[in-house]
Amino acid sequence: MQQLLKRIHFSLRMLHRYRHALAKIYDSSPRHLRLDQVSIATLKLKGVAVLVLDFDGVLAAHGEREPAEDLVPWLEACINSFGPKQVFILSNKPLESRIAYFKRYGVRCIVDVKKKPYPDGLQKIIALSGQAAEAVMLVDDRLLTGALAACIAEVSVTYISHPIVLLSKRPVSELFFMTLRFWERGLISLYGRLG
Numbered sequence: 001m002q003q004l005l006k007r008i009h010f011s012l013r014m015l016h017r018y019r020h021a022l023a024k025i026y027d028s029s030p031r032h033l034r035l036d037q038v039s040i041a042t043l044k045l046k047g048v049a050v051l052v053l054d055f056d057g058v059l060a061a062h063g064e065r066e067p068a069e070d071l072v073p074w075l076e077a078c079i080n081s082f083g084p085k086q087v088f089i090l091s092n093k094p095l096e097s098r099i100a101y102f103k104r105y106g107v108r109c110i111v112d113v114k115k116k117p118y119p120d121g122l123q124k125i126i127a128l129s130g131q132a133a134e135a136v137m138l139v140d141d142r143l144l145t146g147a148l149a150a151c152i153a154e155v156s157v158t159y160i161s162h163p164i165v166l167l168s169k170r171p172v173s174e175l176f177f178m179t180l181r182f183w184e185r186g187l188i189s190l191y192g193r194l195g
């Protein structure tokens with residue numbers, strides 16, 4: 001509980017510091033972007049060498065053990081294009097089943113780091129990949145966790161504005177996260193416009 005309060009306090013402090021950057025990320029993002037609409041070729045053209053994927057909402061609905069089946073072709077194309085050592089999974093819920101799934105591809109899940117929005121996971125990835133922060137791209141569906149961590153670590157971010165939601169399977173947690181996303185978008189839209 002104390003850690004959660006600390007993380008909330010840190011998030012609010014960083015939200016204040018990076019409010020303009022977050023608003024810019026949100027404003028410049030397409031409104032209904034799904035992961036498989038992200039062009040791997042475009043990322044490469046932009047100079048992205050390391051791709052970091054969030055899990056919940058991005059690769060699957062909340063709490064799922066493995067990525068959604070219809071995203072596997074995109075995921076495999078991504079691993080082929082970047083190489084397994086330059087693709088990372090950074091989830092605040094690094095479940096064993098997820099780690100085992102990606103291990104088959106040689107893709108690493110980051111564990112034992114402070115949760116986003118702490119930049120620790122991204123900093124660990126920068127160190128492991130041997131690339132500069134500018135060559136790293138995080139793909140995430142949350143502004144106050146993933147996108148904020150990216151701002152702090154100075155890495156680029158692709159905001160998934162149309163996350164995967166399976167309301168019928170986990171109505172309580174999905175509604176909770178839908179509310180969070182709605183709230184954080186509104187907050188950042190308003191707060192980011194303040195001086």
Ligand SMILES: [Mg+2]
Binds near residue numbers: 055057140
């Ligand atoms: Mg997520």
